[in-house]
Amino acid sequence: MITLISQQSDQPESQGSVVAHLCAAFKISRATFYRQREKILKPDPEEMIIRDHIQRIALEWPSYGYRMITAELGRRYKTEPVNHKRVLRMMREDNLLCLRKHRRFIVTTDSRHGYRIYPNLAGNFTPTGLNQLWVSDITYVRLYQEFIYLAVILDAFSRRVIGWALSRNIDTELTMAALRMAINIRSPWLSGLIHHSDRGVQYAATDYTQLLDDHQIRISMSRKGNPYDNAQCERFMKTLKYEEVYLNEYEDLTDARRRIGRFLDDVYNCRRLHSAIGYLSPAEFEQQLRQEV
Numbered sequence: 001m002i003t004l005i006s007q008q009s010d011q012p013e014s015q016g017s018v019v020a021h022l023c024a025a026f027k028i029s030r031a032t033f034y035r036q037r038e039k040i041l042k043p044d045p046e047e048m049i050i051r052d053h054i055q056r057i058a059l060e061w062p063s064y065g066y067r068m069i070t071a072e073l074g075r076r077y078k079t080e081p082v083n084h085k086r087v088l089r090m091m092r093e094d095n096l097l098c099l100r101k102h103r104r105f106i107v108t109t110d111s112r113h114g115y116r117i118y119p120n121l122a123g124n125f126t127p128t129g130l131n132q133l134w135v136s137d138i139t140y141v142r143l144y145q146e147f148i149y150l151a152v153i154l155d156a157f158s159r160r161v162i163g164w165a166l167s168r169n170i171d172t173e174l175t176m177a178a179l180r181m182a183i184n185i186r187s188p189w190l191s192g193l194i195h196h197s198d199r200g201v202q203y204a205a206t207d208y209t210q211l212l213d214d215h216q217i218r219i220s221m222s223r224k225g226n227p228y229d230n231a232q233c234e235r236f237m238k239t240l241k242y243e244e245v246y247l248n249e250y251e252d253l254t255d256a257r258r259r260i261g262r263f264l265d266d267v268y269n270c271r272r273l274h275s276a277i278g279y280l281s282p283a284e285f286e287q288q289l290r291q292e293v
Contacts, residue, residue, distance in 0.1 A: 051090055053077050058096045061272070063242045066091050071279035115204035120229055121220035122196040127157040130286065131189045134162070134182065134217075136197045137233035138170060139240070141260070143250055150240075150260065151178040151202070153195075155186075156232055158289075159274050160282035161264045162186055166257045172205040179208065183215060196220040198230055239268070 023030050050073070057072050058064065064072070066088040073082055091097050127133040133156040140147045149170040153163035163182030167174045183190065195217050197203040203221070212219055222229035244263040250256035270283045277285040 047090070050082060050087075051094065054087060054090055054096065055094065058091070061243070062247070063239070066097070067275060068273055068279070071273055071275075075273075075279075115201065115206065116209070117199055117204065118209075118219040118221045120196075120223055121194050121218060122156075123223075123229060125194065130155055130157050130289065131186055131193050132157060133194045133196065135230060135233040136163075136175070136178070136195065136203065137230060137237060138175065138200065138202065139237045140170075141166075141245055141250070141256055143252065143256065148253055148256060149174055151175045152233070152236065152240075152264075153178050153182040154233060154236055155282075156196075158282045158286050159232075159236075159277060160269050160286060161236075164261070164264055166253065166260065168253060170202065172202050172208055175202040176208055176211060179211060183211075187215075191216040192218065194218045194220050196222070196230065198222045199224065239272075240264075243267075243272075 020030060023032075053073055053076070054069055057069050057076070061068070061072070067084055069091065070082060070084040070087045073087070088097075122133055122135070125133060134153050135156050136151065136153045138149055138151045140149050146168065148166060148168050151163075151165050151167075151174045152161055154160065155162050162185050163178040163180070165174055165177035165181065167177070179195075193216075195212055197220075199221050202208065209219055240260075240263070244260060244267075248259060250259060268282075270281055272281055273279045274282065274285075280288065
């Protein structure tokens with residue numbers, strides 16, 4: 001906008017009237033125009049460096065908002081603290097604020113079954129340490145000619161993905177593969193742990209609940225028709241979709257397993273920042289917990 005007004009007011013004989021007319025059209029004052037034009041003509045070297053850093057981070061993490069970008073600035077470049085409002089302004093000026101499109105979705109929860117439905121134990125429970133609450137969910141991934149399905153388990157305290165499995169079939173074996181991985185990684189500190197999921201048949205099936213019982217893990221399920229009961233896992237799935245799945249086209253199941261596995265294990269767990277755990281990655285957060293013990 002400032003550049004447009006400047007281009008239209010290049011002729012000295014009509015400069016004043018053109019500026020006044022265009023400023024009125026864009027509903028800005030002439031003082032604002034001249035102040036902003038001065039910034040464009042004589043850019044601040046420090047701000048140019050910060051903009052370059054912001055653009056590099058935004059390119060690597062396209063779904064980061066301005067608060068996450070602000071946190072990453074301090075971690076990566078060891079700069080003087082930059083106010084998040086300043087980062088927001090620069091991202092808005094450079095058109096770096098992420099715009100998310102709504103996508104069609106496929107239902108992955110089938111709660112029409114005859115298995116036992118367990119009460120929601122996670123509703124009012126706030127974990128204070130690791131292995132107190134695990135949350136789990138299933139989502140789909142679109143390939144060229146088919147859909148495949150991903151089951152994940154997160155530790156609700158650290159946000160770390162501790163179990164995952166990918167398959168062409170959305171069945172109990174899919175969820176059990178993710179559960180076995182989580183148990184192998186987190187054993188033997190599982191007694192009293194709450195495992196929370198939706199009411200889907202993959203989680204209510206006898207083989208799955210028996211595996212939980214065998215390790216003294218308490219079973220919790222969302223209330224009927226209430227996705228907010230599993231909000232943390234829902235947010236994770238959105239992150240996965242926007243930061244990995246929607247940015248790539250997988251050739252086949254093997255390619256998807258390799259690339260999604262890299263994202264979960266290397267990027268999400270070890271590099272991606274989370275505001276809820278002090279702008280640390282889950283791996284850093286857990287390492288910090290171990291050092292405090």
